[in-house]
Each structure stands twice: as C-alpha cells, then as structure tokens.
Amino acid sequence: MVSRRNIIQGIAFSAFLMTSPLGALAQEALTVGILIPGSKSDKGWMESSYNGLVAAQEKYGDKIKVQMIENISYGDMEQALTQLASGNSMVIGVGGQTQAAVLKIAQRFPDIKFSIVGGNAGVELPNVAGYDVKQAEIAFVAGAAAAMMSKTGTVSYVGGMEIPSIVNAGKEFGNGAKYINPEIKYIESYTGDFDDVAKSKEATLAAIAQGADIHYHILNLGLRGMEQAATEKGTHIIGSYTNYCGTDPLYPAYSITGVGYQVGYTIDQAVAETWVAGYKPFGLAMGAEASDIAVCDPAPGMMEKLDAIMDDIKSGKISVLEG
Structure with a gap:
C-alpha cells in the first residue's frame, strides 16, 4: 500500500501549488501528477527531477497544477500511478524503475498522457513517451x-x-x-x-x-x-x-544528466499541445542542458x-x- 504519509505529502504539495501566487489554479490548467520514487533531496536523480518540476511551476504559474508522490517502494508504484492517473491529465514517472508500472497502468487510462523520465526502448503504447537520458x-x-x-x-x-x-x-x-x-x-x-x-x-x-x-x-x-x-x-x-x-x-566534477530538463521538456510539450508518445533519446545530442560535464x-x-x-x-x- 502507498503509505498514508506519502499520499498526504503528495496532496499537501499540490495544495501548496494551488494556493501559492505562482500556483493559483486557472480553469484550464494542465494537471500533472509526478511519481518520484526516491527522495527529492538525494543530491542525485530524484533531486534533479524535483528541481525540474519546481522550475516548470515557476515558469507556468497558474497554467499547471501539480500533484506529487515521492519516496515509495517498488511494490507501491502501481497504486501510486493509479492515484495520479485518476486525477491528472499527464503523469510523469521518474526513473527507469517506474517503466514497467507505467506501461501497465497506462493501458487502463488510455486518455491520460504518461511520460517516463529515464525510459528506454520498449515504450510502444500510444499514450506513453519514454525519454532516454543516455x-x-x-x-x-x-x-x-x-x-x-x-x-x-x-x-x-x-x-x-x-x-x-x-x-x-x-x-x-x-x-x-x-x-x-x-x-x-x-x-x-x-x-x-x-x-x-x-x-x-x-x-x-x-x-x-x-x-x-x-x-x-x-x-x-x-x-x-x-x-x-x-x-x-x-x-x-x-x-x-x-x-x-x-x-x-x-x-x-559533475556529470550533468538532464533529468530535471526532461521533466521540464515533457511539461513544455503538454502545455504547448505538442506532446507525442514514443521513445525519444536525449543525451549529448540534445545539448548541454541534457548532457554535459562540469569540471x-x-x-x-x-x-x-x-x-x-x-x-x-x-x-x-x-x-x-x-x-
């Protein structure tokens, strides 16, 4: 079961965005659910994705409404994704470890857009995008x-x-x-x-x-x-x-793998109504925001x-x- 703490945490985050000046809900706001299975303060993949989410909220303000669930076990992913898909028009799974659960739940919600940050080959459903960080x-x-x-x-x-x-x-x-x-x-x-x-x-x-x-x-x-x-x-x-x-x-030194960039990318695409399903490689070919080295x-x-x-x-x- 998804713990009550994490469900409440996800709702609280959403409520904060709705009541803050940047998150005042517009009638036609894009509703985004995001599953961050680890800690958003891990100095790594999960923190980068969270930073990308916050940047998107600052960029779009009342054009988007976000609900987040973080820090759950692998066994709870399907339930968490079901919860997010039930209340949002787009769902983002952070990390390749979410891919199997996303592909399963997406079939139950064919009208919802799903994006996997860290996805790989094998993303073939018409409502799922997989972004490969390479x-x-x-x-x-x-x-x-x-x-x-x-x-x-x-x-x-x-x-x-x-x-x-x-x-x-x-x-x-x-x-x-x-x-x-x-x-x-x-x-x-x-x-x-x-x-x-x-x-x-x-x-x-x-x-x-x-x-x-x-x-x-x-x-x-x-x-x-x-x-x-x-x-x-x-x-x-x-x-x-x-x-x-x-x-x-x-x-x-730091290797820059644009996890947060990909979160922002998929939200950009959804807001602009240009989002498409399927596998998309990022990596060095997408520029320094997507992949780079800093010494x-x-x-x-x-x-x-x-x-x-x-x-x-x-x-x-x-x-x-x-x-």
Missing part, C-alpha cells in the same frame, strides 16, 4: 575526466540496481577512463539498491582499499554512503545529474580534451553502449 554517453566522459584527475591510477564506480542501463553506464565509465589511460585500474560494483547507504559505503571503502581515489556512481540516497567513505579516506567523487561546482570540495577546477587543456571526446561520441567516432 547515461552511458556522459559516463564515458566522466570516466575520461576521472582518469585525468586520478593520482593513484585507480578509479571506481558504484551502481544501484544491476539493470542494463546502470551496468552499461558503469562499463562506459571504465571505457572512458581507459581511453585516457589504458593502464588504469577500474573497479566496478553494485549494491542492488539505489538507496542503501551502508552497502554503498562498504563498496566504496572496498574500492579505496584497492587504490581508488576518484569515484563515480548511479545512486540515489545511497550516495550518502559513498560520501562518508570518501570523506573518511580523503578521496573524491564525480557527482551526477546537476552542476554544483563550488559547493563541496568532495566533488571536483570545477580543470587543469590546462582538460576541458578541450573532454569537449573533443563529447564531439566524437556525437559524431559516432566513439561508440558507446545504450543506456
């Missing part, structure tokens, strides 16, 4: 940056669930590091859970024990464990999803080399895995 592309670039920053010649990656998109991103992080330094040591591990702090800390400490000094991740709240390990041992993390350069010396204090020539790598990925000169 994490493997920017993971390759992050791996190249990690290799240039590493002083030990060892870098590591910790993923959450061992599913194709997360595994492919890890493989390409390693490939990017080896593109710069063929002799670099690459350590890859998975915790089985995007939010397990203890397991991600354990995995990071194990990598540090093998020499890793630069870490990359696809985690949600599990990132806290990586931060704890890196802080204790004096290593560093390439962050994901949003550029927060200058806010934390633990992070010398906070780059060494001379570093950004030029990373820009060249991104150009080669876009042109196909460098081939990366899907995901």
